Amino acid sequence: MAVGKQHEQADIAIIGAGIMGLALAYTALRAGRKVVVFERDTRPVSASIRNFGMVWPVGQAAGPSLQRALKSRRIWGEVAAEAGIWHDPSGSMLAAYHADEWEILQEFMTDAPAKGYDCRLLSPGEALALSPCLRAEGLLGALFSSTEMIVDAREVPERLIPWLAARGVVFRLGTAVTSLENSVIETATETWSYGHAYVCCGSELETLFPEVFEGSGITKVKLQMMRTAPQPGNWRMGPALCAGLTLSHYSSFAHCKGLKSFRERISETAPWFVDWGIHVMMSQNGRNELVIGDSHEYGGSHDPFIREDINTWIIDYLNGFVQTPAPEITDRWYGVYAKVPGRTEFIARPRPDVTVVTGLGGAGMTLSFGLADDVLNGNI
Numbered sequence: 360m361a362v363g364k365q366h367e368q369a370d371i372a373i374i375g376a377g378i379m380g381l382a383l384a385y386t387a388l389r390a391g392r393k394v395v396v397f398e399r400d401t402r403p404v405s406a407s408i409r410n411f412g413m414v415w416p417v418g419q420a421a422g423p424s425l426q427r428a429l430k431s432r433r434i435w436g437e438v439a440a441e442a443g444i445w446h447d448p449s450g451s452m453l454a455a456y457h458a459d460e461w462e463i464l465q466e467f468m469t470d471a472p473a474k475g476y477d478c479r480l481l482s483p484g485e486a487l488a489l490s491p492c493l494r495a496e497g498l499l500g501a502l503f504s505s506t507e508m509i510v511d512a513r514e515v516p517e518r519l520i521p522w523l524a525a526r527g528v529v530f531r532l533g534t535a536v537t538s539l540e541n542s543v544i545e546t547a548t549e550t551w552s553y554g555h556a557y558v559c560c561g562s563e564l565e566t567l568f569p570e571v572f573e574g575s576g577i578t579k580v581k582l583q584m585m586r587t588a589p590q591p592g593n594w595r596m597g598p599a600l601c602a603g604l605t606l607s608h609y610s611s612f613a614h615c616k617g618l619k620s621f622r623e624r625i626s627e628t629a630p631w632f633v634d635w636g637i638h639v640m641m642s643q644n645g646r647n648e649l650v651i652g653d654s655h656e657y658g659g660s661h662d663p664f665i666r667e668d669i670n671t672w673i674i675d676y677l678n679g680f681v682q683t684p685a686p687e688i689t690d691r692w693y694g695v696y697a698k699v700p701g702r703t704e705f706i707a708r709p710r711p712d713v714t715v716v717t718g719l720g721g722a723g724m725t726l727s728f729g730l731a732d733d734v735l736n737g738n739i
């Protein structure tokens with residue numbers, strides 16, 4: 360241990376203050392543990408603040424993933440209320456404009472309630488009554504799900520970090536962890552002994568644990584996103600919205616037989632949606648802005664550039680099913696998350712005192728609080 364450095368001690372050390380690290384900090388605090396969180400940046404700026412802010416259980420496959428998402432959603436409700444985080448339990452609607460999309464929704468609904476989804480099919484009239492921006496022309500119906508909740512991803516760490524800190528969680532922001540040795544973390548000015556460390560460094564595992572990263576199967580996924588200015592007055596869009604392309608994206612629909620011919624139609628008529636992993640969703644945050652996305656590019660290292668053709672395809676598709684009062688885009692950005700194809704998380708225990716928790720893919724906002732509960736209670 361370095362001489363002259365302040366020495367501190369915690370039961371639990373967390374590396375990374377993205378949503379996974381913060382969810383673990385919240386859960387450990389609730390369990391009465393002494394927690395320290397190290398975050399490389401002076402404030403978190405990675406995937407956890409770049410996303411839609413959609414807590415979206417209806418996208419998860421029936422079984423353990425859906426159950427974890429529903430648990431996470433319940434905890435999110437508590438956390439948001441306690442920490443004063445803006446949230447809207449808006450639910451969601453998936454709108455069908457083609458016969459094959461409507462057939463998939465009907466197939467999904469044959470056993471969805473029995474599997475634990477809180478969904479119902481809506482007629483066009485019922486869907487339009489819930490949404491002031493859904494286009495009526497060609498609408499065949501929609502799937503409404505009650506369980507989705509929207510938060511403003513930018514705001515979550517701004518609220519949650521001070522709230523956790525006020526209750527005793529120690530934060531070391533602007534502090535990159537470069538090694539964990541013999542249950543000790545050494546920073547430029549301090550050493551911290553810990554009982555157990557949770558490494559939640561998102562898509563950047565290779566720096567701290569290259570050997571774990573090497574065998575992990577993690578791929579990095581780049582997504583493009585957009586945002587409008589605040590919509591005028593008190594205009595609210597109602598449930599978060601998506602349409603047919605989303606059927607191909609979420610594992611909840613993966614078992615539906617109708618997907619095959621739907622995918623063939625998209626591949627033949629609009630292959631760019633397949634090539635760039637585009638499906639189109641829209642939510643509204645507490646500042647009344649509309650958040651729109653997204654695309655999916657898979658790989659190890661991504662271009663730092665935003666492709667305008669991808670954004671145009673997203674907006675064209677969006678315009679096919681919604682019409683909003685102020686559609687002008689004011690912000691464009693991209694984010695990267697870690698994902699192991701076919702899995703909802705990546706957990707590794709490279710040493711008895713270290714657990715790596717990452718790879719939440721496109722559902723980190725949805726699953727993080729449920730996963731934190733499972734990890735800290737030894738259920739996973």
Ligand SMILES: Cc1cc2nc3c(=O)[nH]c(=O)nc-3n(C[C@H](O)[C@H](O)[C@H](O)COP(=O)(O)OP(=O)(O)OC[C@H]3O[C@@H](n4cnc5c(N)ncnc54)[C@H](O)[C@@H]3O)c2cc1C
Pocket residue numbers: 374375376377378379380397398399400402403404405406407408409410411412413414415534535536537559560561562563566567582583584652653693694695696716717718719720721722723724725726
């Ligand atoms: C554009 C986009 C849209 C999305 N939309 C949704 C959505 O609507 N709903 C949903 O459920 N999910 C969504 N996701 C997925 C979700 O955002 C991610 O799964 C989640 O944010 C991952 O959280 P994380 O804490 O694992 O990683 P991150 O958010 O990447 O956080 C990791 C943190 O670790 C820090 N760190 C890394 N290395 C070190 C180190 N050595 N020392 C200290 N700190 C370190 C980083 O600075 C970073 O702050 C989306 C993702 C993107 C990119």
